[in-house]
Amino acid sequence: MYEKKIPKDFSCGFSVLMEIIGGKWKSYLLYLIHNGVHRPNELHKQMPSATRRVLNMQLRELEFHGMVKRVIYPELPPRVEYFLTEFGDSLLPVIFEMNEWGNNHLERFQKLITDKQLEAVA
Amino acid sequence: MYEKKIPKDFSCGFSVLMEIIGGKWKSYLLYLIHNGVHRPNELHKQMPSATRRVLNMQLRELEFHGMVKRVIYPELPPRVEYFLTEFGDSLLPVIFEMNEWGNNHLERFQKLITDKQLEAVA
DNA sequence: ACGGGTATGGATAATTTTTTCCATACCCTC
DNA sequence: GAGGGTATGGAAAAAATTATCCATACCCGT
Structure with missing residues (x-):
């Protein structure tokens, strides 16, 4: 496990959310x-550019933070x-609002990035 | 200037916001x-744990993304x-909502962190 | 026994972000 | 001219995050 060297400051809500x-x-x-995508393998199929490794790690962090619950079925082959959680549910409206703001300015932002790249080429 | 090697995908609003x-x-x-804190030096005084270097870099990125406008006064000593911007203003409600969600769960989160540290010591 | 499915994690490399250190340039006051 | 104020950035180190590679273990069907 990686140990952080610079202590983080969780005195404001924003830093907690981040x-x-x-x-x-x-x-x-x-x-x-x-x-409705619940199983690790299914999640991976939905985001192929992520590694199973990273998904597992981030899922465990989400579990540690109480956002998701991991249910193990005593079957073979193993099923998880x-x-x-209720806690995780409460976060969805915030994520949706963040996504909505971004979508409202998506084109403008993408144009910005594109123009910068053109500029770099020229 | 640092050049990214892994291209980012800005196809969803969330990634743009992030x-x-x-x-x-x-x-x-x-x-x-x-x-109402507008000048670089004042901003730095409000967040002493950040370096002037980092603040300048992040301010320039915010400017590039159109969130803030940098005004230079032709005076001496120099004043900036x-x-x-209007764009930046539109982001504030989102930030406030993020912060509010975090504040609503601040104590729970801090207890989580504290307990983990105690566990690590034991 | 081999190939495929499930789920997971160690070790290390690569990438990105942030920090640290030091430098510039100009003006003012003492 | 020494010390303070303003604003800014290069170079390199440190820290944090993510990616890559390979390994485990168990079961099923062929």
Whole structure:
């Protein structure tokens, strides 16, 4: 386990939220689980560009933070399913609003990026 | 200037938002500028644990993304002030909602962190 | 026995972000 | 001219995050 060297300051709500959903795939994981994708392998199929390794790690962090619950079925082959907790559910409206703001300015932002790349080429 | 090697995917609103406010001090910068702290040195005094270097870099990114406007006064000693753009203003409600969610769960989260540290010591 | 399915994690490399250190340039006051 | 104020950025180190590679273990069907 990696030990952080610079202590983080969780004195404001924003920093807490960022600690919980700051990971590269976390918000998408929450979204997919909310949408009925519960098993690790299924989640991976929905986001092939992520590694199983990273998904497992971020899922465990989400579990540690109380956003998802990991249910192990005593079967063979092994089956595991993740579900949102009540805590995790409460986060969805925030994620949706964040996503909505971004969508409202998506084109403008993409144009910005494109123009910058053109400029770099020229 | 640092060139990214892994291209980012800005196809969803969430990723756009995270690109804009994902930096360690960016949301706090926006908040302070909104609250009337406009000059770089004043901003630094409000967040002493950040370096002037980092603040400058993140301010330039916020400017590039169109969230703040940098105004240079042709005076001596030099004076520079940052202001939120209309674009930046539209982001504030989202930041406030993120912060509010975190505040509502602040104690629970901090207890989680504390317990983990105690566990590590034991 | 081999290939495929499930789920997971160690070790290390690569990438990205942030920090640290030091440098510039100009003006003012003492 | 020494010390303070303003604003800014290069170079490199440190820290944090993510990616890559390979390994485990068990079961099923062929």
